[in-house]
Amino acid sequence: MNKAVSGQSGVRQVAKLAGVSVATVSRVFNQASTVRPDTRDKVMAAAKQLNYVPNSAARSLTMNRSYTIGIVIPTIDNSIFARFIDAIEQTLATRGYGLIVATCGFDRYSESHRVEELLKMGIEGLILSGAEHDEALLELIAARNLPLVCTSLFDAAYPWPTIGYDNYSMGKAITRHLLDHGHRQFHILSGPRDLIDRTRIRVQGILDGLHEAGVSDISISETELNFAAGCQAAKNILTPPLNFTALLCTSDVLAMGVLLEAPRLGIRVPQQLSVTGFDDQDWAAVSNPGLTSVHTPSRRMGDATARALMDNIEQNTAIASQLIDSHLVIRDSSGPAPSV
Incomplete structure (x- = not known):
């Protein structure tokens, strides 16, 4: 060699x-x-x-340049972030840029601290998750004239460019799927809505979709975003007799926890309970049963984010907010509401 x-x-x-x-x-x-x-x-x-x-x-x-972009994400435990980061790195590499990754665990103070560390490293652009950040941090970014993209959601009215999904509309879409199958009793299992704006938007889309259909039999519970939390939540809420026929999870990791625990509790999916997720992670197609979920193309979002930042840095092209289309993927975890 x-x-x-x-x-x-x-x-x-x-x-x-x-x-x-x-x-x-x-x-x-x-x-x-x-x-x-x-x-x-x-x-x-x-x-x-x-x-x-x-x-x-x-x-x-x-x-007199670093050719580096910084990104602060909540965690690298979730494979949706791994695919996102991989796409960003591959696109940046086409023009000789590198990526520095930091995690903050859904904590705004930690996020601000991580960004300050990245600024000391001389990053030329920044990627953050969501659109809720410490005001002092945003003021610092503005003062540095640092290109910033907020990802995983789309909000054309937000002061900073956003590149991501219409979480609200897709929350409605997955709700409509279940309504069309005759479900009228629902439970929503979500991550912490006060910490994650994307989760809160998804839940609001679900609730509005149910209310518009005249459904009032709705319960909600929150937990951490991981498999173990999904399993524990299933133990807490799937106590017989079930008082709901559809369980909408705002993340695939929670839905997978439910799918793992339901058989242990003697609950058949989807015969007794329809379960849905959000993000369509790689394993959603091969779970047992296959998980009905909203497909959010994280690789496409990563590529679009990297290109927007590099074009801004190199050509002073304004970064425009971009809606990354998502869609519902129907699999065997959802079906008709059980007859009474």
């Missing part, structure tokens, strides 16, 4: 093999828009042949 080369001598080797100047090689790896596509292709081919690795630290010092 050829050893990777870098540094000024490596640049000269690439330039010689490609038949261009050292300055042209530098422009290619600094993402300059003035380089012709055919020239760029020759340089990249030569670099690949020589196993050349650009010195990113030297580039940052030369350009």
Whole structure:
């Protein structure tokens, strides 16, 4: 295997093999828009042949830039965030950017602290989850003139650009699916609504959909967002005789906890109880039974977010809020309401 080369001598080797100047090689790896596509292709081919690795630290010092984006998310335990981060990193890499990830656990104070740490690292753009953040933090971001995108929800009226889903409409859509199957007794299992705006919006969509249909037999419970919490919630609420026929979970991780616990409690899904989730995580299609859920394309959201930030940084293109279309995926965990 050829050893990777870098540094000024490596640049000269690439330039010689490609038949261009050292300055042209530098422009290619600094993402300059003035380089012709055919020239760029020759340089990249030569670099690949020589196993050349650009010195990113030297580039940052030369350009007085970090080529890094920061993201603060609640957790990396949830695979929906893993897919989101992976898409962001892949898109950033196409233009030579890197990603620094921090977690805050749904805590605004922790989120502010993590952002301050990222700012010290010289990030050029920032990604946050949701649209509820400490006001002092937003003022700091504005004072730094730092590009910011708030993700996982869409709100065209929000002062900062949002790229994400219409959680309210999809809450209504999954409710309509159950109403169309004759359900009139509902329980909503959600994460903490006071901490997570996306969860609160989903619940509101569900409630409005039920109220508009004239349904008043509704109960709600909240728990932490993890499998164990979903299992414990199932033990708490699935006590016979059941007083509801449909259980709407605002997250797949809660729904999976319910699907794991229901058989232990002797409850058949969907014959006795229809269960739905939200996010359509990878395992939703192979759970037993398959989980009816709202598909939220996190990879598409990650790609759109990364491109919007890079275009703003490089071309001063305004970041526009973007609605990422989501849709309902119907599987075997939901069905007709059981006859009385």
